[in-house]
Amino acid sequence: MFESLGKYILLLRLSFKKPEKSSVYWKEIMREMVSVGVGSLGIISIISIFIGAATTIQVAFQLSSPLVPLSIAGKISRDSNILEFSPTISALVLAGRVGSNFASQIGTMRVTEQIDALEIMGVNAPGYLISPKIIASITMIPLLVIISIALGITGGYIACVVTGSISPADYLMGVNDGFDPLTIKVALVKAFVFGFLIASICSYQGFYTSGGALEVGQSATQGVVFSCVWILFADLIITSLML
Template structure:
């Protein structure tokens, strides 16, 4: 484990050294935004809508089961806070770790086993920067967009749940949404998103870049990349929660 962390750190140092020409970097970043971000919008919208509805219904049921009365408008407030603090930055990032992480690891791993990376290095290209840096930039930028979309769609899902079930009045749900929450909750959400986005881009890149063997090893490393990215996100979630919300 210590050796892996050391190799990962050295690779990250090379990622941010001697970047390619700006024109090439810009072109690669745009391509990665499409591959890593835009292709994930549909999945994020689908999951966020239904989870937002589920969270709202569970909040309502828990409030009604409470031994003391809780106004219905707290359903909207609680749904908003839960989505911002935990579901959107953490759960969506874990899902993206599976979808995006496996794609990154397999694509770079395939280039490694087919000796395309070796060919680039012979040409004097800083391959970690050329292959990984655009993915890091695209992930940091578009993951933030995805999380913002997730929050909005999740809140909308909770609203539709109220319309469909009739358990709470729409005006109460909207009143709960308008109830002010600490501004730091938004900053906390964005900080977690940036950290998780960096992990999603770099850990799978490491496993793809360091793969040895053939196509079978590419598959194994893609699986390891998803597993360790997910584990890292959970650990960092605990650390950031303790540091930022203490």
Template sequence: MVKAFSAYLIFLRAMFGNPIPYRMFLSRVAKECIQVGVDSLFIVCIISIFMGGATCIQLASQLTNPFITKDFIGIAVRNMTISELGPTVIGIVFTGKIGSSMASELGTMRISEQIDALEIMGVNANNYLVLPKIIATVLMYPFLVIIAMFLSIYGGFLSCKWLTSIPPQAYINGLRNAFDAYDVHVAIYKSLVYGFLISSIACYKGFSTKGGSLDVGKSSTSAVTNSGIAILIADLFLVYGLLSHRI
């Protein structure tokens, strides 16, 4: 594990040597932003709406205590969405789509010797192929998380209105009750870290692929698995570091 982590750090350091021309680099970043952000928007929207709706129904089914007001469902959906469901659950889904795609793309380029050809021509393949993917993911993933949080809360509202007996106004009152904007800041901080972890681990696994086409699939699977574990570990430390003053 220590050897693999050291190789990962060396891989990250190699991205900043012998940079490609500025305009070419920006073009690569813009292309990756479209692939990472725009192409992932549909699945993020669908998952967010149904995730918020299911959360609302689940909470509504458990509001049996007469001492708990109906407004609580809005508070619970809002806090769960902003603190965990938005950045973390979407991050796991994002890993399965974007992380596997990055690992497969770079793995295929590695076994087909395209990366070797770039290096022979004097191009820093890490800077040309990897760094734009990481920057694009770090830039676009927070926007996807913001959209996911909004749609998840709205999906909860739709479920509350059409699928439960709880008045929609009670849900809205709960959303407004005791709202702390710092929770949104925490979600953004987490999404920045998750974006970096997802892209860098996926690129590292794809870049270090050895063998044939079968090993590309193994690298893709390993990228998704390791990224998911990294997200959960980072989630624990980020939550403790950012919210420990409330404990």
């Protein structure tokens, strides 16, 4: 375990050494940002809308007592989306979509000796392959989380209109009631940390792949599993420290 941690830290240090040619790295960062951000927008949008709608309906069902104002459902749905559903579930989905892509891409380059060729040419392989992925992830995943929050709240409103479990006016009243900006800060901190964990862990698994196609698949699977575990652990720590 300690050996793996040492290799992980060393790989991160090598990834952020001064680049040989900044323009090449900048092109890689832009390409990865498009892949992570634009490529993930569709699945994040669909998940956010449906989770927001389902959460609102379930909260309305639980608040069937006439003593509880229905507007509280909007507040609970809003805070649940901001604090937990949007950052954490989005990160778990992105670990599967983005993380597996990172691990398999780098792992394939390792087993086909492309990384060895880069190192022979004097290129800092970790910096060229991993740092753009980390920078793109910590930049784009917070943006995706913000979009997810907005779509989750919108999904709750759509559920109110379609099902009639809560009137849209009551829902909007709850959404606007007692908003605390700290919840947005917590969500963005989570998104930043989750993005770093996904990119670094999956890249690490891919970089130290050995063997052939079977091992590349195993590295991608391990990267996703380890990323999800650390995301849940980091979620608990950040929530405990900031709330």
